[in-house]
Amino acid sequence: MVWLSVLLAILFVVVAPVLGCLITGADRILTARMQRRRGPSILQPYYDVRKLLEKDARANDVVQVILLALSLVMLVVAGVCLYAGANFLLCILLETLSSLMFILAASVDPSPFVQVGVQREILQVMCCEPMLLLFAVGVYLYTGSFSVSSLFSTNLPMVVWLPLIFIGLVFVLTIKLRKSPFDIASSHHAHQEIVAGASTEMSGLSLALIEVTHWYELVILMSWVGMFFVTSNPLSVLLAILAAAVVFLLEIWIDNSFARVKWQVMFKSSWMVALVCGMVNFAMFFFIDSNGLVFF
Amino acid sequence: MSVKDTSKKGASYVKKSPWIIHYDAASCNGCDIEVLASLTPLYDVERFGIINTGNPRHADIFLVTGSVNEQAKPVIEQIYSQMVEPKVVIACGICACSGGVFKTCYNTMGGIDQVIPVDVYVPGCAVRPEALIDGVVRALDILEQKRAAMDAGLPVPTPEVKLGVETPRVLHTQDDPDESGTPIEPAAQGGEGAKR
16 A cells, blocks of 8 residues: 555645646636626636746845745645645644744745734634644544544544534634635735735745645645545545535635634634534544444 | 747746736826726726736736825835836826826826836826726736846846926837827826916
8 A cells, every 4th residue: 555655645746736726726716706707717826826937036035935945845745644644643733834934934024014914824823723633633533543544444434423623624724725704814815904914025936936835735725624524435535525625615605705804803713613613522422432332 | 129039938927917016196096996997897807817916026017096296206116116027017097197187286296207117108087997908918018028038138128217308299108119109188188288
């Protein structure tokens, strides 16, 4: 099975940016259609990145570019961990580390917009972490291991036993994907009160690196959603892809239907959702488990 | 013109993803409303990949509405200097082109080209969204020329700042200096009538 892990990992590195780019393009078209507009080409994110690479390179800060490249590399390694069926905890921690590298890179710029944006980015990481760690704990409780590949030896999809953890994850995804109502640090769409937040002063190569990082991140986040639906049956992968697509559509709908909230609301609600969903779900899990009803 | 020859490098992407920053110098807001109207479902400029970034570092095209006064001058200069090459400037509306009806006001310096180099002039009062989109499309060709010059290691072709120079009656874009461009309405230019 080692060759399969290596193959999947290589496949992730190659296919994820293409897929991420197309999904981002689809996001922009769907958003436009929801607003009764026509929207750009599905390849628009690709055109944007190529355009950014054509901009004057002298505007880039060397330290910033190195840190952003590190952020990208860590995210790719996180994805490799996931797709090689390795340790899920490592995947989550590397994903967070990638966010921290982005925050460090952004703090290079002294602009007040960037500094406020950086503080909000840190807040977003704080809001996401509890739920993600509970998610990892859930995987461990369900399979008895942090290994992603162990999910492929279960009889029932994880979502059956951890439905509240799933809801909590979808909640946190809105923050991770920078969608309204939680796009307080930066938004992919129109500009906002702190311009473009942490990436305000970036241009050209720096911005292109961020875009590519977002493509990888999108695929990883959607894979997390898919993890709730895979079983020992190979066909369950199709179910996982379908579920990820439905969740992404839901996120786009939420993005277009809600106004941006203040950071306090995001902070309170995300911790509340994480703690309530996590604790109630684990209590349910242990209760059912202690009665010997779990069959896996 | 060697600068125009971009075919050897294959397709360029500056034309496919023009990001815009819009600044209201001393406009009456008529043109600003039309700029924003271009984003609405009726015109939807995002279908050309155009995004209103509101951020000079991200933007390729600088849309300025209204004439320039002393207060707007440093802001326009700063936004222009913060933009990364290749970049183009579009003067939107007759006030941005020449000062318009405000040209002879004591506080008005005139059109945008009194302060920063302007590549495309889009007249109109207020400028129509169709004209604006047409102006942006013309600006894309200029953007492409500038990128090609950058690639070739040449200085980026930039029009002159016309401080103190009377704006011509017939305006033209940088790429077709021989072609007679869009004539300005005499009343809107503030020419004979305003000079008395």
